[in-house]
Amino acid sequence: MPRLRVEKITEGDLVLVFLSRDKTWLTKVTSGNLLHTHVGILDIGSLLGKQFGSKLKSTLGEEVWALKPIIHDLILKAERKTQIAYPKDMGLIALKTGLCPGLKVVEAGAGSGAMTMFLANMVRPEGHVYSYDIRPEFLSIVKRNLDKAGLSEYVTLKNADATEGLDVKSADIAIIDVGDPWSLVSPMKDALKGGGRVAALTPTVNQLEKFVVELVRNNFKLIESMEVLVRGIEARPNKTRPEMRMIGHTAYITTARKASP
Numbered sequence: 001m002p003r004l005r006v007e008k009i010t011e012g013d014l015v016l017v018f019l020s021r022d023k024t025w026l027t028k029v030t031s032g033n034l035l036h037t038h039v040g041i042l043d044i045g046s047l048l049g050k051q052f053g054s055k056l057k058s059t060l061g062e063e064v065w066a067l068k069p070i071i072h073d074l075i076l077k078a079e080r081k082t083q084i085a086y087p088k089d090m091g092l093i094a095l096k097t098g099l100c101p102g103l104k105v106v107e108a109g110a111g112s113g114a115m116t117m118f119l120a121n122m123v124r125p126e127g128h129v130y131s132y133d134i135r136p137e138f139l140s141i142v143k144r145n146l147d148k149a150g151l152s153e154y155v156t157l158k159n160a161d162a163t164e165g166l167d168v169k170s171a172d173i174a175i176i177d178v179g180d181p182w183s184l185v186s187p188m189k190d191a192l193k194g195g196g197r198v199a200a201l202t203p204t205v206n207q208l209e210k211f212v213v214e215l216v217r218n219n220f221k222l223i224e225s226m227e228v229l230v231r232g233i234e235a236r237p238n239k240t241r242p243e244m245r246m247i248g249h250t251a252y253i254t255t256a257r258k259a260s261p
């Protein structure tokens, strides 16, 4: 059934305040919340009861729009203290692993939780993510990011060295984003069900090679490695052309499937 109801902004909702593609703010709507910006003060509380997409004027007369944040916005605005997985890579990983609602996913390492947020948003409401990180200080950041995005209930965070074994069994998908992903092939294999999918992000080809060698040794099938290059397009009447700058490299992605013994 199509959703016909108009979604009104209520107390505690997050809004993405849009000034331009380069300037947005993520903030919580509460009565009395005044957002101080370089284009003047914005009365965020005045959005209560209005529709997402509503216009707001700053004290300096600048117009902004209160957009409904989607997971892409929440990930890009998340607090980060580590290198994070990029949205362009998450999309391919989702397709190649069959990530969808209801699945059980195990992840190492959680880092800043960018990938964890994406995974949780994809598997909810019935699925669950078990995410490991060896550094407790990073898990606190992940927790804050998940709380802010309203995704905490779909994730169990574990402070442990994932190479020492995982207390998760029959997972559908394993995601690896650590410096030595080859050392996680065997523990992830134990955590996955037969036919389960694994995906790893590796910044260098050396890591990719070592990871693939270990996948082969562990009898994984349908092993594929690839890279996603995304080039934005500046669309303007009569002068549409690619953007001058693009992200050159983030990580190589390798995916594979577990064969049953």
Ligand SMILES: C[S@@+](CC[C@H](N)C(=O)[O-])C[C@H]1O[C@@H](n2cnc3c(N)ncnc32)[C@H](O)[C@@H]1O
Residues within 6 Å of the ligand: 082, 083, 084, 085, 108, 109, 110, 111, 112, 113, 114, 115, 116, 132, 133, 134, 135, 138, 160, 161, 162, 163, 177, 178, 179
């Ligand atoms: C590049 S970050 C992961 C970023 C994360 N995918 C994100 O999107 O925010 C790598 C993380 O792996 C963790 N790590 C490294 N080795 C680990 C291990 N053996 N077990 C658990 N976590 C590990 C590190 O502490 C670090 O937080």
